[in-house]
Amino acid sequence: MTIRDHAGAAEAFTADAERTAWHDEALWFVRAKRDEVTHAIPEWEALRTIASGIKAHTLSLLDDYLEEFERNAVAHGVTVHWATDADEHNRIILGILRERGATRLVKSKSMLTEECGLNHYLEAQGITVVDSDLGERIVQLGHEAPSHIVMPAIHKRKAEVGALFAQHFGTSPEEDDPNRLADAARGPLRRALFGADAALTGVNFAIAETGGIVVCTNEGNADLGCHLAPVHIACMGIEKLIPRVADLGVFLRLLARSATGQPITAYTSHFVRPRTPGQFHVVIVDNGRSEHLGRPDFREALACIRCGACLNTCPVYRRSGGHSYGATIPGPIGAILSPGIDLAKHASLPFASTLCGSCGDVCPVKIDIPGQLYRWRQLVARGGHLDVPKRRAMGCLGRILGSRRYYEWAGAIGRMMLRLAPAVPWLVRRTAWGRERELPVAPRESFRDWYRRNRDT
Amino acid sequence: MTVALFIPCYVDQCYPQVARATLAVLEARGVEVVFPMEQTCCGQPMANAGCQDDARAASERFVRTFSAYDTIVAPSGSCVAHVRHHFDQLPPTDAVRRVRARTVELCEYLLTLPEAPVVEFPYRVGVHVGCHTLRTLHQGTPSELGASGDGPLHTLLRRMPGITLVPLDRADECCGFGGSFAVDEPAVSARMGSDRVADHRRHGAEVMVSADMSCLMHLEGIIRRQGPPLPVMHVAQLLNGERP
Numbered sequence A: 001m002t003i004r005d006h007a008g009a010a011e012a013f014t015a016d017a018e019r020t021a022w023h024d025e026a027l028w029f030v031r032a033k034r035d036e037v038t039h040a041i042p043e044w045e046a047l048r049t050i051a052s053g054i055k056a057h058t059l060s061l062l063d064d065y066l067e068e069f070e071r072n073a074v075a076h077g078v079t080v081h082w083a084t085d086a087d088e089h090n091r092i093i094l095g096i097l098r099e100r101g102a103t104r105l106v107k108s109k110s111m112l113t114e115e116c117g118l119n120h121y122l123e124a125q126g127i128t129v130v131d132s133d134l135g136e137r138i139v140q141l142g143h144e145a146p147s148h149i150v151m152p153a154i155h156k157r158k159a160e161v162g163a164l165f166a167q168h169f170g171t172s173p174e175e176d177d178p179n180r181l182a183d184a185a186r187g188p189l190r191r192a193l194f195g196a197d198a199a200l201t202g203v204n205f206a207i208a209e210t211g212g213i214v215v216c217t218n219e220g221n222a223d224l225g226c227h228l229a230p231v232h233i234a235c236m237g238i239e240k241l242i243p244r245v246a247d248l249g250v251f252l253r254l255l256a257r258s259a260t261g262q263p264i265t266a267y268t269s270h271f272v273r274p275r276t277p278g279q280f281h282v283v284i285v286d287n288g289r290s291e292h293l294g295r296p297d298f299r300e301a302l303a304c305i306r307c308g309a310c311l312n313t314c315p316v317y318r319r320s321g322g323h324s325y326g327a328t329i330p331g332p333i334g335a336i337l338s339p340g341i342d343l344a345k346h347a348s349l350p351f352a353s354t355l356c357g358s359c360g361d362v363c364p365v366k367i368d369i370p371g372q373l374y375r376w377r378q379l380v381a382r383g384g385h386l387d388v389p390k391r392r393a394m395g396c397l398g399r400i401l402g403s404r405r406y407y408e409w410a411g412a413i414g415r416m417m418l419r420l421a422p423a424v425p426w427l428v429r430r431t432a433w434g435r436e437r438e439l440p441v442a443p444r445e446s447f448r449d450w451y452r453r454n455r456d457t
Numbered sequence B: 001m002t003v004a005l006f007i008p009c010y011v012d013q014c015y016p017q018v019a020r021a022t023l024a025v026l027e028a029r030g031v032e033v034v035f036p037m038e039q040t041c042c043g044q045p046m047a048n049a050g051c052q053d054d055a056r057a058a059s060e061r062f063v064r065t066f067s068a069y070d071t072i073v074a075p076s077g078s079c080v081a082h083v084r085h086h087f088d089q090l091p092p093t094d095a096v097r098r099v100r101a102r103t104v105e106l107c108e109y110l111l112t113l114p115e116a117p118v119v120e121f122p123y124r125v126g127v128h129v130g131c132h133t134l135r136t137l138h139q140g141t142p143s144e145l146g147a148s149g150d151g152p153l154h155t156l157l158r159r160m161p162g163i164t165l166v167p168l169d170r171a172d173e174c175c176g177f178g179g180s181f182a183v184d185e186p187a188v189s190a191r192m193g194s195d196r197v198a199d200h201r202r203h204g205a206e207v208m209v210s211a212d213m214s215c216l217m218h219l220e221g222i223i224r225r226q227g228p229p230l231p232v233m234h235v236a237q238l239l240n241g242e243r244p
């Protein structure tokens, strides 16, 4: 694998200039809304600091809090399952469904189940899975992965959704009115919700002190699903813990504002015990997280509350689309989490950034994303995952810039080449720099030459 | 007071006029400036590309060259940010600590000096703020953190009679240069640059001004390829009385 992976996919995305502009504007609009509502809260920075502290504390005592959570959940009649990896997570869920003879599952938004490839796994076992989040449903119908962690179908334009719905819901292929399209999806979705044998939700926060979980959504379909079906399965990564109910307010104030610029999500649902009759299962998944916890330079990424703000503000994400990252979690946070899962496969992601730093500024839990990107870059290079020409070029450049003599000599040659370049424009246009940019016009004399001539006595 | 001037490698080689303007501006304010000839580069190009080990010789040379000076001034926020924030790669000797603490970005340094004679600049200026200057050196407040608080660059420009700073749709979005990013991801890099240029043009900027020549090198390359002309200038050139 070379570091061209994200670059190649991003190039394909930007080839459609109009789509790129629209994608960028749509996400910039969300960032602008986020700016407006967060600037209206005088204590915003204090909230971020507190949230970051709560998460750091929780991660430092994660084993204790997980056990406390389990004790309290079990005491309320919740069945708690532990999964080491994606495979075990999927098998546990299939087991729960099989035990009840369940064949129809409705599932609300959950990045964890994406990470585990749950849909494909269950479908291969004869289970019908219907995503109840509208955005998730759109990408499910299109056989795609979500391109954003909060707005899964943000890469799709209204007309494309219209075409997809025409095929599945019999709307007119010309239909591109969002309200009418949502209406068309609603009927079949409601039928799926009423007919489901089990409902699966994600978890935004798990509270150790109560053993309860909190699910934040805007559409309410997660709630419909688990209030109708006899079985509720909630899947969470081990990092979703917070210690106390009192901590929740801090995160709820941060989450929706950071995500969409709303003061709070339309639904903030607390689940503490099974309905009677009914079952409530919580599946707690590691899948590489405890290994990540053991990386002091990177562990703070586990504090992420998946608000998506770092994606919306990222000028690279906005212009390359979520799929260009080739990972479950795209954008800046994905670029610092994915290398921990498979460094070779995701070696290009820490370089899919200008290190502009805006992601770190918007992050509600103050993860130093740019710092981690920089540190991952060093590990990518040390691990031998840079492509060879680049690796060699950097070694060479390092030797030149490490020596005054080499530097002055290379500078003179470099300037000469730059002066000759305009004679061979076709060659310039074949370089990565010159494809869409002119090279600088090089002077005959460097500053140090001038200084030596005029000043250095 | 003696100040050591650090001129980033690409400015030395490609933009000597910016280095000369920096020198002139400092001297016009009564500062005694030396340019230690042993300097080359801070090491950022290699380090940002993931090759910190290859950057080491350059960074160590930087420390050797400048450790004897009380103040090191550079006309580049990005290089200063690298020295201050990424020289933790080097063992924290006294020399390393001193150099990290004493390396200052030009605009920030100029604001510590008594106000200099006024220079007029009767143009509509689009200000481009380098991301490292803004978000790593914390010069000013980025738009995501609050209503845009101006940094030293804006302050210096606003003092120039006749100048108009044009409002922009996105006051501090990255230009897409990003060091090796410019060649690792040419498509996105160029797209980001074009979008910045378009914003400045839309608001009638007659010249784009920055305190970071690397951003301007990239933006100028895009402007020259796409046309029509739009001059780019380093703030030191403005303060030195130059015109587009």
Ligand code: SF4
Pocket: A258, A303, A304, A305, A306, A307, A308, A309, A310, A311, A333, A359, A362, A363, A364, A365, A366, A367
């Ligand atoms: S890293 Fe921070 S900004 Fe990005 S999704 Fe996670 S919490 Fe939100």
